[in-house]
Amino acid sequence: MPKLNKSGSGSLRIWQLLLLVIILAVWHFASRDPKVAFFFGEPLKVWGRIWAWFVTNADIYSHLAVTLTETVLAFFIGTIAGLGFGLWLGLSPRASAILDPYIKAANSMPRVILAPIFGMWFGLGIWSKVALAVTLVFFIVFFNVYQGVREVSPTLLDNARMLGARKRQLLRHVYLPSATSWVFSSLHTSVGLAFVGAVVGEYLGSASGVGYLILQAEGTFDVNTVFAGIIVLTAFALILDTIVGVGEKRLMKWQPKSGETEKL
């Protein structure tokens, strides 16, 4: 059985690769037609663009740095704010009852529409993008922590109290770790949204960043650059997601994985 599984995952990789090759080939041959090429770009030119960005011209790094800085800042600010707020409201039923309708309203509001307002408030620099991305990240983390705090097992709490934990120790040793596990389950979503917020913010008004590059290319119908930008963004979103995955594995090693056996 294990042998079969192994060859199964190997052939899976081959099929995945094959699919990629087929897509690229279809794209390449279809774009021989200039009409198609105008709308869909040409894979070789897209690749050339990426190569120029990273190697020959090496001019994308400053833009990437801006986008990534915005993403990381938004990710941390949003996560910490969401965690703090979630803990606070989860632990004080009165405050949460009062704020409930406002939180629901703020969450259901289409927040992308705030981008121009943030542009007015924070200018065209990175902070207006950070602010937009924070509004996306915050609610994801907030609702998860809020839920997590309310669903801490009463037995765990009673046990900790019987062991002599004071209110502050309960917060630090029971509520916070319990909430952290909920935060991590939302981090993959929130790092993606931080990225979306940053890029959309740039797209709607900025002077640097990968979103800005894409916007400029669109203005000149340079569809190859647009696709190159999309591919670079996707690659970096995957990298960020992987980093979160590694961090999660480190910090959440106490969590059971199904069918885990000990390596001897």
Added chain:
Amino acid sequence: MAEAALSLENISCTFVSRDDRSQRYTAVSDTTLAIAPGEFVSVVGPTGCGKSTLLNVSAGLLAPSSGQVKVFGQPLVGINERAGYMFQGEALLPWRSALDNVIAGLEFAGVARSEALDRGREWMRRVGLGGFEGRYPHQMSGGMRKRAMLAQTLIRDPDIILMDEPFSALDIQTRQLMENEVLDLWMAKRKAVLFITHDLDEAIAMSDRVIVLSAGPGTHPIGEFAIDLPRPRDVAEVRIDPRFVELHAAIWGVLREEVLKGYAQQKRA
């Protein structure tokens, strides 16, 4: 009798539904019981009769509707700090290793970490978990988790030990082993124990005194039996002692009717 380690005086507990104030349920009514220092008392009763409620009241986790709890003569306010509580369900912190769980009580009390770790390792050995310090709760079997919970409770050296069906989830062999281990630890330290169980055999084998509760609602003690079996006991061997069989028959005579009552109520509900 000397001053009781724990005494419940005319305790009643009525729960009110949060949504509908007129929905009431009296779990415990007018219960009085006392446990002397060093005494091992078991409380048996049909399922759902409010045994855990009594324990939560003794622990100070639940305030009774009326009546008073006294701990070594002092009225209990808030958490009962002289008591250790071994819960029925999973109570280990899943994000802490076994050792960190065992020393949690010391950590909360501000004991220096190195000393706490030493005492923690010592207790892990004492409950037979030496070498498993780094395991997380999900990596341990049910029996190992119970051992860790036992060490976690006893490391604080409480004067009163409250146990809520601590072994009900274990298989019979592990259970007898744990029962003997608890008896050994108790013989060495002689703390007051309030042990809740639905297993009459377990109650008789371990206790100095067995108290039988009536079926709910409005649970109250309806019988009390001194267990005069010699100690030290082995829970497996003591079961074939003629005196054990006699006591079992006597207590079961009282308990049987309540179990049937409780069963009938559950069926109706």
